[in-house]
Amino acid sequence: MTETPTATPSSATMIATANPATGEPVGSWPVDDADRVAAVVAQARRAADTWRELGFTERKRALQRWAAQLVSHADEFCALIHAENGKPLDDAYLEVITAVEHLNWAAENARRVLEPKRVWPGLMMANHEAVIEQRPHGVVGVIGPWNYPVYTPNGSIAYALAAGNTVVFKPSELTTGVGRWYVEAFAKANPALPEGVLSVLTGPGETGRALVTSGVDMIAFTGSTATGKRIMAAAAERLTPVVLECGGKDAAIVAEDADVAAAADAIAWSAMANSGQTCVGTERCYVVASVYDQFLAELTARVRDLVPGSDGDATYGPMTLPAQVDVVAEHVAAALADGATAVVGGADSVRAPFVRPIVLVDVPEDSVAVREETFGPTLTVHKVRDVAEAIRLANDSRYGLASSVFSRKRGMAIARELRAGATSVNSPAAYAAIPALPFGGVGESGVGRIHGEAGLLGFTRPHSIARQRFAIPGMALQSFARTDSTLATVKKLTVRRFGRAK
Ligand code: NAD
Numbered sequence: 291m292t293e294t295p296t297a298t299p300s301s302a303t304m305i306a307t308a309n310p311a312t313g314e315p316v317g318s319w320p321v322d323d324a325d326r327v328a329a330v331v332a333q334a335r336r337a338a339d340t341w342r343e344l345g346f347t348e349r350k351r352a353l354q355r356w357a358a359q360l361v362s363h364a365d366e367f368c369a370l371i372h373a374e375n376g377k378p379l380d381d382a383y384l385e386v387i388t389a390v391e392h393l394n395w396a397a398e399n400a401r402r403v404l405e406p407k408r409v410w411p412g413l414m415m416a417n418h419e420a421v422i423e424q425r426p427h428g429v430v431g432v433i434g435p436w437n438y439p440v441y442t443p444n445g446s447i448a449y450a451l452a453a454g455n456t457v458v459f460k461p462s463e464l465t466t467g468v469g470r471w472y473v474e475a476f477a478k479a480n481p482a483l484p485e486g487v488l489s490v491l492t493g494p495g496e497t498g499r500a501l502v503t504s505g506v507d508m509i510a511f512t513g514s515t516a517t518g519k520r521i522m523a524a525a526a527e528r529l530t531p532v533v534l535e536c537g538g539k540d541a542a543i544v545a546e547d548a549d550v551a552a553a554a555d556a557i558a559w560s561a562m563a564n565s566g567q568t569c570v571g572t573e574r575c576y577v578v579a580s581v582y583d584q585f586l587a588e589l590t591a592r593v594r595d596l597v598p599g600s601d602g603d604a605t606y607g608p609m610t611l612p613a614q615v616d617v618v619a620e621h622v623a624a625a626l627a628d629g630a631t632a633v634v635g636g637a638d639s640v641r642a643p644f645v646r647p648i649v650l651v652d653v654p655e656d657s658v659a660v661r662e663e664t665f666g667p668t669l670t671v672h673k674v675r676d677v678a679e680a681i682r683l684a685n686d687s688r689y690g691l692a693s694s695v696f697s698r699k700r701g702m703a704i705a706r707e708l709r710a711g712a713t714s715v716n717s718p719a720a721y722a723a724i725p726a727l728p729f730g731g732v733g734e735s736g737v738g739r740i741h742g743e744a745g746l747l748g749f750t751r752p753h754s755i756a757r758q759r760f761a762i763p764g765m766a767l768q769s770f771a772r773t774d775s776t777l778a779t780v781k782k783l784t785v786r787r788f789g790r791a792k
Contacts, residue, residue, distance in 0.1 A: 395725030538691030
């Protein structure tokens, strides 16, 4: 059976995780230092040829066996996600099945998207066959966050593996157990594969840093914008390609023709689910004046009684990262100091490790609560004159991850005006659960795309091959044997083809 790599940990330091709601220990593992990172990457490199040469069909079978392993042991997996991240079991299950949808899509579609394609060589090179072959990068280092500890790294890992790369995964130090379980499920499902097709490293940011500079052929990172910038700078040293999925400050727009109750329902879930620790969760909401009062009433009725906790009655869990509680408290305090009013909850809703829902109105646009990612169960609601003002304010952000729009007739038109990597019309975050749609941000929300065809292509590099099928006597353009009459003929043809605008 393929286990996680066998290279002996060279550091005695351990890293431990604990249940964020109760503080109970979940597990502890050695911290992987730079030597261990190098050994694991070397093992991944040794496995790369075997995995690539398996081809699309066999890789698809291996990935689907892994999906079956995840689904058939989902209860055990979800219990671990609940213990380590804190989210309710049902939310953990939703995360796992969405990840499996992506895994299956990547497995099913890799051949169609990545198999070699012949392209027209053009008249001038008509004696050539022109082929694009999409080659895997080799070894991809994947670094993940804790908020969706399966779905988010899987969005890189599934697509990288389907494209023929081997992967070394460094999960968040807060969800190390989940990361290891996920990787070990691949090995259990595929005992005949060599070690190193998918490996896991355990440790804090320092281990991730060692992975970035280890000589891997690509880095796929999901996490905060601040870390993403550090990774891009470190990767620049060797021009290692990166895809960066970073933070956001997503906006929702409620137009005058929206189904207001449905919009309130979707926005309440988007803002508060997972304790607001969702990269594409709504943090700002712009509502056209004519439906503002109705929207606020519908919204507050829905969020007022939501209960954070860790038992079966909880609608969402604790804050997973203790330091994030302070950020939420700071943003709420700043908004109130800036003149905002809390219409649901307030400063005393923040009681670590839980934060009850907070809805703020009349928050100035320059408040930190509007400009920076809060990553808690908070929402700012802004009254705007019309949709044009909503679009202008929604776009006025250094982030640009995703967005949502609620309008019966103009949803698509408004979506096209938004500066973001994705938009959901009349639902909260549908794009994230549709594997064929590329995912990723603009501005300081990230670089590159995962998911869909763009995701598969991003984990490969095109290798262009032009094969001369036959020589045309006297027409050798790329040769010192070229004659004056050859060039005269080419000039004449070029003038005929391009010399007159149609
Ligand atoms: P983080 O940036 O603190 O950590 C993410 C990962 O990077 C962890 O595994 C960490 O150990 C590692 N790391 C830290 N410093 C590093 C370094 N110098 N070099 C290499 N690796 C390093 O983020 P987080 O707190 O785990 O996650 C929350 C953030 O992630 C939020 O900002 C959220 O918006 C974002 N996020 C984005 C997406 C997306 O798809 N765009 C999805 C989920 C979360």
